[in-house]
Amino acid sequence: MTDPIFSWIEAERRRQEEGLELIASENYASPAVLRALGSVLNNKYAEGLPGRRYYGGCEYVDEVERIAQERLKLLFGAEWVNVQPHSGAQANAAVLLALLRPGERLLSFELAHGGHLTHGSPLNSSGKLYTVEHYGVRADTYLLDYDQIREKARAFRPKVLMAGASSYPRDWDWKTLRSIADEVGAFLVADIAHPAGLIAAKLLNDPLPHCHVVTSTTHKTLRGPRGGVILMGRDFDNPFGEKTPKGQLKKMSAILDSALFPGIQGGPHMHTIAAKAVAFGEALQPEFRRYSRQVIRNAQVLAQALMERGYTVLTGGTDNHIVLVDLRNKGITGRDAERGLEKAGITVNKNLIPYDPQPPLIASGIRLGTPALTTRGFTEAEFRQVAAWIDTALTHLSDDEKLAKIRNEIREFLRGYPLPYASEPVPVPGEASA
Numbered sequence: 333m334t335d336p337i338f339s340w341i342e343a344e345r346r347r348q349e350e351g352l353e354l355i356a357s358e359n360y361a362s363p364a365v366l367r368a369l370g371s372v373l374n375n376k377y378a379e380g381l382p383g384r385r386y387y388g389g390c391e392y393v394d395e396v397e398r399i400a401q402e403r404l405k406l407l408f409g410a411e412w413v414n415v416q417p418h419s420g421a422q423a424n425a426a427v428l429l430a431l432l433r434p435g436e437r438l439l440s441f442e443l444a445h446g447g448h449l450t451h452g453s454p455l456n457s458s459g460k461l462y463t464v465e466h467y468g469v470r471a472d473t474y475l476l477d478y479d480q481i482r483e484k485a486r487a488f489r490p491k492v493l494m495a496g497a498s499s500y501p502r503d504w505d506w507k508t509l510r511s512i513a514d515e516v517g518a519f520l521v522a523d524i525a526h527p528a529g530l531i532a533a534k535l536l537n538d539p540l541p542h543c544h545v546v547t548s549t550t551h552k553t554l555r556g557p558r559g560g561v562i563l564m565g566r567d568f569d570n571p572f573g574e575k576t577p578k579g580q581l582k583k584m585s586a587i588l589d590s591a592l593f594p595g596i597q598g599g600p601h602m603h604t605i606a607a608k609a610v611a612f613g614e615a616l617q618p619e620f621r622r623y624s625r626q627v628i629r630n631a632q633v634l635a636q637a638l639m640e641r642g643y644t645v646l647t648g649g650t651d652n653h654i655v656l657v658d659l660r661n662k663g664i665t666g667r668d669a670e671r672g673l674e675k676a677g678i679t680v681n682k683n684l685i686p687y688d689p690q691p692p693l694i695a696s697g698i699r700l701g702t703p704a705l706t707t708r709g710f711t712e713a714e715f716r717q718v719a720a721w722i723d724t725a726l727t728h729l730s731d732d733e734k735l736a737k738i739r740n741e742i743r744e745f746l747r748g749y750p751l752p753y754a755s756e757p758v759p760v761p762g763e764a765s766a
């Protein structure tokens with residue numbers, strides 16, 4: 333008998349194929365990326381770095397990791413990289429462990445305004461280990477206020493100034509942030525987990541020339557396997573002023589490497605590193621730039637089409653792949669919108685809006701993202717249709733029949749945009765077998 337797990341995988345493959353995927357942090361990795369992920373590299377232990385491992389038999393995985401490093405450097409113009417973080421959370425934890433001692437000060441973007449748990453939330457190790465202060469967006473524009481960040485930095489004197497977001501639809505001014513960091517003697521860390529692919533495609537401001545350290549995930553706009561990376565640009569060689577036992581100055585890159593392993597991780601996941609290398613190779617192709625341009629255009633069209641239908645899009649639009657919708661004028665909560673849209677075959681996440689009167693599990697908004705559907709071939713016309721479906725679903729939230737009708741319509745429509753994944757020859761749970 334087949335393990336039922338494969339039936340659930342097939343059910344999930346179908347769900348991905350038959351619905352509109354609008355979660356901003358998700359994407360459809362290529363079959364080549366999935367092939368590397370499902371490879372025998374899963375079986376190999378390889379603590380250490382290429383050429384300096386704690387295990388034998390690493391000659392082939394060394395090549396894989398070197399290729400991943402070289403491609404990533406090329407993609408971002410980085411001087412130094414580490415491709416081993418299991419995900420963005422581990423990349424951030426390692427960087428903070430490298431740059432801060434317990435109790436030292438971290439200034440970062442407020443979680444409730446679009447920041448991330450790993451940037452100092454009290455629920456995360458970053459908030460438990462370090463002394464944290466946050467900056468946020470302005471209440472009138474929902475935009476970052478760099479004067480406010482400078483003032484906070486002057487008063488708080490952080491050792492690390494962290495930038496980057498999970499739900500901020502605008503670009504970041506890295507140059508100004510570096511001037512603030514330099515003024516107060518802080519390290520500037522950028523977490524580009526969300527817009528990484530758009531930055532690699534040179535469509536958004538580039539943090540590498542300005543930030544001491546950059547972290548990212550590899551599975552969102554970058555469209556690779558679930559994973560993380562750490563990068564450095566011009567500051568890669570800067571010493572911390574810390575001395576080795578032999579009295580030599582330690583390099584920042586060496587401190588970051590050892591903060592990740594053995595600091596917080598054990599063996600690197602070599603199958604994921606191979607899949608990262610495949611994804612970086614794909615992102616280096618001219619096609620990826622075209623794709624990324626379309627991701628932004630689609631988000632802008634989606635924002636515009638929703639505003640034309642009376643929705644409040646925060647900041648009046650977007651520079652990237654994210655559209656944040658404040659649903660208060662429609663009298664709908666984020667939670668109810670997420671549930672209703674799911675019934676209509678549209679997957680989104682409820683999202684706090686800055687200064688949200690609702691708690692996180694209810695929230696006043698939804699976050700929409702265009703990377704996944706753009707991978708399926710959606711352009712401006714399809715995204716106008718997406719806005720129409722969202723609007724119809726949100727205006728019929730208690731009409732299950734209407735929501736089911738939209739779901740069927742979407743399923744039919746998506747037959748024209750197939751995913752390149754082979755189906756598992758197993759029965760799907762809940763379906764009568766033929």
Ligand code: DSN
Pocket residue numbers: 356357420448498499
């Ligand atoms: N969970 C990711 C997101 O949805 O943005 C961030 O970690």
